[in-house]
Amino acid sequence: MPISLVMTFGEYAQAWIDSLEIVPGTRRNYRATINTYWMPRLGQLPITAVTTMVLRRVISETAWQTQSIKRESIARVSSLLKAAVQDELIDRNPAAPIKLPKKAKKQVDPFSASEAASIIEWMYANFKKPGAQIFAAYFEFAFYSGMRTGEIAALRWDEIDMEKRVAHVCRIVVDGVVEERTKTKYARTVMLNSRAINALERAKVIAKERSVQRRRIKNESQYVFPPSGGNEFICRPSQTSHQFAKALTALKLRPRPQYNCRHTYATMCLMAGMNTAFIAGQLGHSIQVLLTTYAKWLSSTSDWSEVGKLEQSLIGTELVQA
Known part of the structure; x- marks a missing residue:
């Protein structure tokens, strides 16, 4: 493919976000993630030049605020590049080999x-x-x-x-x-x-x-x-x-x-x-x-009731009566 016909990462990112059937708030979040973490380094690159090594370099050189943001950003660019494979712009998803950080477990702290x-x-x-x-x-x-x-x-x-x-x-x-x-x-x-x-x-x-x-x-x-x-x-x-x-x-x-x-x-x-x-x-x-x-x-709330089921169905019938 002549280089002039190869879409840049930025051009494809715009086309991909515009094509998604998502609510406006989600679209804004997607756009913000791509613009903040990926466009500054990848925006002008031909999408065919975005390799796993390039992605790893961006990830290692980015000051991530939290592991959750890092995880979400990698997942987002991976979805974008997976779509580029489906659109036959690239042969493989360069983000696929990159392991996502573990998802932080949210602490639930309800009131009584x-x-x-x-x-x-x-x-x-x-x-x-x-x-x-x-x-x-x-x-x-x-x-x-x-x-x-x-x-x-x-x-x-x-x-x-x-x-x-x-x-x-x-x-x-x-x-x-x-x-x-x-x-x-x-x-x-x-x-x-x-x-x-x-x-x-x-x-x-x-x-x-x-x-x-x-x-x-x-x-x-x-x-x-x-x-x-x-x-x-x-x-x-x-x-x-x-x-x-x-x-x-x-x-x-x-x-x-x-x-x-x-x-x-x-x-x-x-x-x-x-x-x-x-x-x-x-x-x-x-x-x-x-x-x-x-x-x-x-x-x-259910542990003892589950033990009770065993007591009622099996154990209770086997007790030696005084």
């Missing part, structure tokens, strides 16, 4: 059920104004629905059926933008318990109070948990994390990210002995991810 109850109670008692009290309802819903922070921020009233006690999850806030997630892979229906329903009922009351606060009645937001100010929905995690930190400080609880509300829901479900497939469906996880992430809580 009593801690969750204390946080919610404190928020309702201390966030007096409707503009602030919406955060109390938000966190009650977060603790008892298990939805992701971005999913709760994007939740609208027309996606909730109070009679059937379900919420349809099909949107998420990413980088301040509401993204549609209508594909089956992302969308799911979450069944709501009484505490989640209570949070929604409180949110509805708060919305009505806020709509008549001023002399002119304002239209109620289509979003369930709109913050005060000009935004119709919660655009950034910092809007809720600040309120969350207030409660933890006041209650002298160990500081933890608000995402642990979701972990708390998962562990409460497991400790209640609920079906793992059902819990995974509620969270939007695969069963494998659920078992891997929450194995500690799954085993701690």
